[in-house]
Amino acid sequence: MSLDAVLDVIAAACLVVGALLSLAAGVALVRFPDLLTRMHAAAKPQVLGLLLVLLGCALRLRTGVDITTLVLVGVFQLATAPVAAHMVGRAGYPHEYIRTDLLLTDELAAHLDRLAGDQKDSAHA
Amino acid sequence: MSADQMTPAPPADPPKPRLTRAARRRNRIIAMTGLTAIWVLLWGTHFWANVISGLVVVAILLAVFPLPPVTFAGRIHPLPMLRFWLRFLQDLVIASIQIAWLALRPAGGQARSAIIAVPLRVNTDLNLTLTAEALTLVPGSLILEADRSTGTLFVHVINLRNREELEEFRRGVYALEARIVSALGSPDELRRIRENPPAPSDLEGASR
Numbered sequence: 279m280s281l282d283a284v285l286d287v288i289a290a291a292c293l294v295v296g297a298l299l300s301l302a303a304g305v306a307l308v309r310f311p312d313l314l315t316r317m318h319a320a321a322k323p324q325v326l327g328l329l330l331v332l333l334g335c336a337l338r339l340r341t342g343v344d345i346t347t348l349v350l351v352g353v354f355q356l357a358t359a360p361v362a363a364h365m366v367g368r369a370g371y372p373h374e375y376i377r378t379d380l381l382l383t384d385e386l387a388a389h390l391d392r393l394a395g396d397q398k399d400s401a402h403a
Numbered sequence: 404m405s406a407d408q409m410t411p412a413p414p415a416d417p418p419k420p421r422l423t424r425a426a427r428r429r430n431r432i433i434a435m436t437g438l439t440a441i442w443v444l445l446w447g448t449h450f451w452a453n454v455i456s457g458l459v460v461v462a463i464l465l466a467v468f469p470l471p472p473v474t475f476a477g478r479i480h481p482l483p484m485l486r487f488w489l490r491f492l493q494d495l496v497i498a499s500i501q502i503a504w505l506a507l508r509p510a511g512g513q514a515r516s517a518i519i520a521v522p523l524r525v526n527t528d529l530n531l532t533l534t535a536e537a538l539t540l541v542p543g544s545l546i547l548e549a550d551r552s553t554g555t556l557f558v559h560v561i562n563l564r565n566r567e568e569l570e571e572f573r574r575g576v577y578a579l580e581a582r583i584v585s586a587l588g589s590p591d592e593l594r595r596i597r598e599n600p601p602a603p604s605d606l607e608g609a610s611r
Contacts, residue, residue: 306503322539356540
């Protein structure tokens with residue numbers, strides 16, 4: 279088997295596995311009990327799935343211009359997915375979207391007022 | 404930060420010093436390098452021409468839209484950096500498989516979760532940000548809130564069975580912080596990590 283064929287097979291495997299992980303993330307969004315657990319699904323398998331798809335594309339395309347763009351997509355995905363999860367989670371936190379009956383402990387509740395005060399302070403500063 | 408006095412700071416945390424001129428220049432050089440690298444990667448061709456045009460564009464950008472100062476006091480340590488990335492990629496794979504399994508398994512007992520507060524030992528914006536980002540991508544955790552004044556991360560943990568697993572997880576967060584700091588911390592930050600082994604758990608006693 280030539281090198282090209284080997285790379286193509288690896289690329290295909292990456293694409294399929296990446297797609298399956300994204301599918302699993304989608305299923306998790308439907309099946310998980312509340313907002314925060316769903317954000318886990320949106321953060322982890324989705325990111326790895328996308329990275330694998332990018333890797334598959336890079337192995338298939340094999341040109342410098344495309345690969346640099348794919349690297350950027352991957353880097354920004356790693357940097358922004360946690361931020362998105364954080365923002366959505368924080369926006370939903372003190373409300374009814376979160377099943378508090380499933381929580382073993384909640385160490386944020388005690389700090390909520392102080393944190394809200396801090397944010398007001400820094401907004402004024 | 405006017406609210407600093409309201410809360411006890413974590414141990415061995417000196418007040419944040421004002422930036423010196425040298426530190427500001429260093430920050431600006433790092434920002435320029437990073438933004439130019441993005442510019443070059445976006446184009447992907449004509450390396451030197453894009454480095455030069457990138458530097459010009461970035462200089463204008465930074466003059467018009469100055470970035471908030473994020474101080475990078477340390478330097479990159481290659482070996483710990485490599486160790487961090489290898490462990491991080493491994494964790495990302497494990498995390499994805501874990502979530503995929505939780506999603507696809509036949510309906511089992513419902514896993515519990517928890518929200519815990521983890522006061523980091525090195526309270527810098529950079530360390531807070533990087534630890535929070537990495538935490539979201541490693542198994543079990545999701546960043547929910549970050550408190551800059553005390554350097555505390557509030558983390559949502561999924562798939563727990565009992566308290567022991569929770570405490571084990573807390574130690575995992577400190578280990579992750581230690582890996583990040585040893586990858587790009589300053590000598591002072593490294594010392595703070597070494598001298599403060601993971602704090603005893605249940606600091607605030609804020610259980611439900």
